[in-house]
Each structure stands twice: as structure tokens, then as C-alpha cells.
Amino acid sequence: MKALLLLLLVAVASAKVFNRCEWARVLKRNGMDGYGGYSLANWVCLTQWESSYNTAATNSNRNGSTDYGIFQINSRYWCEDHKTPRSSNGCGIQCSELLTDNVSVAIRCAKRVIRDPNGITAWVNWSRHCANRDLSSYTAGCSL
Numbered sequence: 001m002k003a004l005l006l007l008l009l010v011a012v013a014s015a016k017v018f019n020r021c022e023w024a025r026v027l028k029r030n031g032m033d034g035y036g037g038y039s040l041a042n043w044v045c046l047t048q049w050e051s052s053y054n055t056a057a058t059n060s061n062r063n064g065s066t067d068y069g070i071f072q073i074n075s076r077y078w079c080e081d082h083k084t085p086r087s088s089n090g091c092g093i094q095c096s097e098l099l100t101d102n103v104s105v106a107i108r109c110a111k112r113v114i115r116d117p118n119g120i121t122a123w124v125n126w127s128r129h130c131a132n133r134d135l136s137s138y139t140a141g142c143s144l
């Protein structure tokens, strides 16, 4: 019984670290190539520098908010974690939903984030590591 429960838990909510090309294909299948005006390589670069493609990544910010998952989505504005002061939940989700291997929730929320006035610059690491660079290496060698 215990083993069955464990198995169920793992099946429902296991985290995943994607490899680069596998993740690029998932992004493409979910309409991210060109989304918001940004090529697939921009989205691969962004997630490389935010989470290294790890859906379980979490980072606490000094202001009391936390960034969740493969896109490091912030709990102050976008998801509910029941511990961030004065937060709004722009994506209408639990932050924990951003940590599973079902990345459709995270991708949908990233699409919401980029429609905001800050656009892709909401992701500090995109500005730092991806803007105005040759990003071809991020999708190189992937059969897309």
C-alpha cells in the first residue's frame, strides 16, 4: 500500500531536468517559437540561465518572494505559495504546479508574464545572458 501511494505521488508530481534539445522540442510543440516576438533560442537561453532546465528549481528572493520552476516564475505577482506578502496570482495557479514535470502550466504562465509591460525583461537572466547575443548554440544540433 505504501509503495503504491509512493508510486502514485511520483507519477503525479515528479520533477524533471530536461536536456537542452528535449526541452527545445517541448517549447516548440507548445507554440513558444516566436512567442512574444522571441525565437525559440531565446526561450531556451532564458531557461538555461534561470533553472538549467530543472522544473524543481526554487530560489528565495530577499524581498520575501520565491521564484519557481523551469522559468523561475515569481510568487509576488504570478502564483500562490501561501507565504509571500501582498502577492497577486496573475496566472491563477499554485506555485507548486510550476515544479512538476507537467510543464504545460509553466509554459502557459510564461506566456502570461511576457504579455506584461516588462515583457521578457521580467527575466533578469535573459537580459544578462541572452539579449543581443548570438543564440544559435542553444538550438544547435536539435532536430526541431
Ligand SMILES: *[C@@H]1O[C@H](CO)[C@@H](O)[C@H](O)[C@H]1NC(C)=O
Pocket: 049, 050, 051, 124, 125
Ligand atoms: C538568475 O537571476 C537571479 C536574479 O533574478 C540570480 O539571483 C541568479 O543567480 C541568476 N541565475 C543564474 C544561473 O545566473
Ligand SMILES: *[C@@H]1O[C@H](CO)[C@@H](O)[C@H](O)[C@H]1NC(C)=O
Pocket: 061, 062, 063, 065, 074, 076
Ligand atoms: C522581489 O524580487 C524579485 C527578484 O529580484 C523581483 O522579481 C520582484 O519583482 C520583487 N518584488 C517586489 C515586490 O519588489
Ligand SMILES: *[C@@H]1O[C@H](CO)[C@@H](O)[C@H](O)[C@H]1NC(C)=O
Pocket: 102, 104, 105
Ligand atoms: C497537465 O496539466 C494541465 C493543466 O493542469 C492538464 O490539463 C493536463 O491534463 C496535464 N497533462 C498531463 C499529461 O497530466
